[in-house]
Amino acid sequence: MSAVRERPRTDPVPRPEIERTPIDVRHIGQIERPLSGIERVWNVQIVRNLTVLVMFVVIWEAYTRIADIPPLLFPSFTDTCVAIVDAFRDHRMLAKISFTLTSLLTGYAVGLVAAAVLVSAASIWRVWADILTTATAMFNPLPSIALLPLAMLWFGLGTFSLVFILVHSVVWAVALNAYVGFQGVSPTQRMIGHNYGLRGVMFAIKILIPAALATVLSGMKIGWAFAWRTMIGAELVFGATARGGGLGWHIFENSELLNIRQVFAGLFMIILIGVLVEYAIFRTVELRTVRRWGMQR
Amino acid sequence: MAASAAAAAIEAPIPEGAPILEVQGVTLQYKTREHLITATYRVDFSVYPADRFVLLGPSGCGKSTLLKGVAGFMKPVEGEMRLKGRRIAAPGPDRVMVFQEFDQLLPWKTVRQNITFALRNGGRCSRESDADEIAMSYIRKVKLGGFENTYPHMLSGGMKQRVAIARGMAMEPDILLMDEPFASLDALTRRQMQEELLGLWEETRFTVLFVTHSIEEALLVGSRILVLSPHPGQVKAELNANQHSHANVGSAEFTALQTRIHDMLFADRVLEDETVRRGS
Structure with a gap:
C-alpha cells in the first residue's frame, strides 16, 4: 500500500555512563615520529619528476638497443646525446637556440603586456569586457600559423612577422585566463580592497592580480606553450627568415638532409628548454606564491 | 583622498x-x-x-x-x-568592516602584512616601521603573538577571525x-x-x-x-x-x-x- 515501511518503535537501550582518565602520554609510545630519510627524499617533487625522466630515458635506450632499430630512423638516447654535442660544435646550435629564444621572448613579452592592457581595460569598462570576450572567442581558435602568410605579405620576411604571430598566439590565452581569474576574485576580498581605500590600478595590482594569480599563471603557461608551437611551426613551414634560422629551421634542414640524429637533437633541445622553463621558472614562481599562500596545493 | x-x-x-x-x-x-x-x-x-x-x-x-x-x-x-x-x-x-568569511584575510600576506597592508593603504601610517609596530601590538592584543609571520591558510577559523578583528581595530x-x-x-x-x-x-x-x-x-x-x-x-x-x-x-x-x-x-x-x- 504505502512504500514507506513501518519501523518498530524502539527506545535506545539504557546503558550506564562511563568516565575515564586518559593514561599518561609517556606510556603511549609513538605520537609524533620524524619521517625516515627515504620518505623525506621521496616527498621532494623534483626527485620524483627526475625519476620519471630517468625511466623514460631508460625505456628509450633499451627499446632502440633491443629492437635493433636503424639509427637512421630512430637514434638511441646515447646517439642523440652525441648528436647534441656535435650540434653545438658543428651546427651553430647555440646561435640557433638564441635566435629562437630571442624572437620567442620578444613575442611573449609583448603578448603579456598587450594582455595586461586588455584585461585592465576589461575590468574597468564593461564595453572592453565585451570586446575582450568576443575577440577571444574569435581569435583564440585561430592558429597563429594560419596568419603567417599574411604577416609575411604585410611585414616581410623578418623577425617582425614572427613577433606578430607570436603575440597573437599569446595574448588571447593569457587575457582570457586572467580575465576569468579576476572575475572569480571573492566579493569579500574586493570589499576589503575598497574598504582600505584601494581604487583603479592600485586595486588591480594589490588585490585582483595576487588573488587571481593561480589562474593568471596558468594562462601564462598556456601562452608560453602556444608561443613555442607557433615559433617552431613557423620555422618549419617557412624555413629561415632573412636573418637566420632557429631550432625549427635546424629540424627542417636536417630532415631534408635525412640527418635524423640532428632532428632528434633539435627535438631534444626543445624538450629540454621546455622542461627547464617549467621547473626553473613557472614551478619556482608557483612554489613561492600560490602554493606558499595555500591557494593551490 | x-x-x-x-x-x-x-x-x-x-x-x-x-x-x-x-x-x-x-x-x-x-x-x-x-x-x-x-x-x-x-x-x-x-x-x-x-x-x-x-x-x-x-x-x-x-x-x-x-x-x-x-x-x-x-x-x-x-x-x-x-x-x-x-x-x-x-x-x-x-569605517572598517570585519566579515564572516575567512577569506577576508588576503592569503598572499602574512598575519602581520595583512594588518600593515590595511594601515598603509588606509592612510593611517606612511612609514612601514610605524605600521609594523602598531600591527605587532594588536597581534599581541588578540593573543596571536608568535604567529605574525604565518600565512592565513595555516590558521584555524578562530585565529583568522582574531586577525581580522586585530586588523579592524588597528585602523582605529x-x-x-x-x-x-x-x-x-x-x-x-x-x-x-x-x-x-x-x-x-x-x-x-x-x-x-x-x-x-x-x-x-x-x-x-x-x-x-x-x-x-x-x-x-x-x-x-x-x-x-x-x-x-x-x-x-x-x-x-x-x-x-x-x-x-x-x-x-x-x-x-x-x-x-x-x-x-x-x-x-
Missing part, C-alpha cells in the same frame, strides 16, 4: 553626547538577476560613541545589507546615513562594522571570541556595529539591540542589553529578554503562516 577624509574626521571631534552614526529613513534595494529586492525599509537608528550596537533579525531582514550601506558599499535609495555628521557616500577606512576607525564575525566558528570558539571581544572593548572602548541572527549573541555582545522584522527589514524595537553578559546567561532576566525578542521575531512568522493559510 581617503586619508585626508580620515584626517578631517580627527580634526573635527563630535560634540559631547552626539551620535557618531545616524541612520535616517534608510531604504536599501539591490538587484538580483530577476528581482529588485527591498532589503530594508525606512530604518532609523543612532549609534553613540562606545556603543556595542547590535543589528538583530532573522535571515532576510536586510541587516547585512544595512551594514554594507553604512560601510559605503551600497547607496540608499531613500534616506541618509551620516558618520560624525558627514554623509556616507563611498567605502573608506574610517570611527566605527567597527562586524558582519556576523563569529557565525562560521564552532560553538566553543564562538563563546571564547565573544568574551575576548568584550575584553578588548573593555580595554579600548571602541564603537562597534555588530550584525547577528543569534538572540543570545546579541544579548551577550550588545549594549543596545536593534530588532529588525524580516523582508523588508523594518525597525521593530531598540532595546538595552548592557546588563547582560556571559555571567548571567540562563538567569531569569536574561531569559525574559531572550523570550521577549524571540516573541517579537516569531510574531511575524505566525502572522505570515496565517495569511498563507487564509490565502490558500
